[in-house]
């Protein structure tokens with residue numbers, strides 16, 4: 001597939017529902033060969049953005065392009081973009097395999113891929129059972145198979161791990177990574193950062209319809225991890241004086257322990273060494289993605305808990 005086909009470009013996108021600005025001037029690009037996590041709290045505008053990308057909603061302003069074209073201009077949409085937005089969107093009386101055959105048929109796609117896809121998503125043994133009897137995990141897998149029917153270079157998944165058991169979550173993570181490794185652009189939404197740990201290469205973080213961050217996961221983790229150092233020292237007061245003078249924010253966490261923010265571990269060691277301040281332990285704090293996210297969104301009003309009765313939702 002050509003790399004340029006495998007992109008999603010969102011530019012100055014806006015969408016209001018009555019007084020609510022669901023999407024409020026949002027711009028970002030999803031590139032091929034990566035899993036891009038689309039993160040924000042409930043109501044941040046993730047689903048609305050995805051629906052606009054897929055031509056299911058019209059924006060008030062701005063554009064959302066798939067491989068350079070709006071969804072409506074794609075002649076064979078399923079061959080350009082696949083999406084799983086709602087795991088329950090299958091008629092319960094329909095067998096899983098028949099659902100895919102019907103989709104293939106109605107979009108002029110070869111039916112030959114259906115069995116291969118059922119195999120790929122782990123539904124080979126259940127394809128002839130009615131979807132009404134499927135577990136949530138099985139319906140998610142069927143939705144993913146449907147998204148892949150046209151072998152598209154661009155894929156969107158809205159909260160694909162919602163309600164899945166650990167085995168299902170592990171499977172989806174690996175599957176998304178493989179799809180990206182094939183050169184596809186993969187956009188995955190979640191309201192939980194922890195769900196994207198080990199899955200996403202890049203993050204687009206939004207709050208109240210606006211961009212909060214657009215960053216490689218590695219850079220975000222490095223920034224958050226570098227920002228704190230755990231220090232053990234019998235000379236707590238002297239260490240505090242030296243490090244504060246160098247611009248660090250130092251907090252005592254115990255009689256002989258400190259947390260240092262604003263300086264990397266190597267610099268802390270250097271400064272203490274230069275002033276002959278003894279210390280027995282020094283470790284860079286390794287942030288989890290969840291911690292990095294909290295750090296990133298600290299002070300963002302849209303992420304703060306709204307006291308009951310005061311918020312719009």
Ligand SMILES: Nc1ncnc2c1ncn2[C@@H]1O[C@H](COP(=O)(O)OP(=O)(O)OP(=O)(O)O)[C@@H](O)[C@H]1O
Pocket residue numbers: 017020021022040041042043044045046047048049190191
């Ligand atoms: N069809 C609609 N009519 C009215 N308001 C809507 C509609 N769709 C979305 N909204 C509102 O727009 C805002 C953004 O909703 P959206 O579903 O896009 O957020 P989200 O980030 O996907 O949230 P979640 O994580 O809960 O799925 C919310 O305030 C929501 O109530």
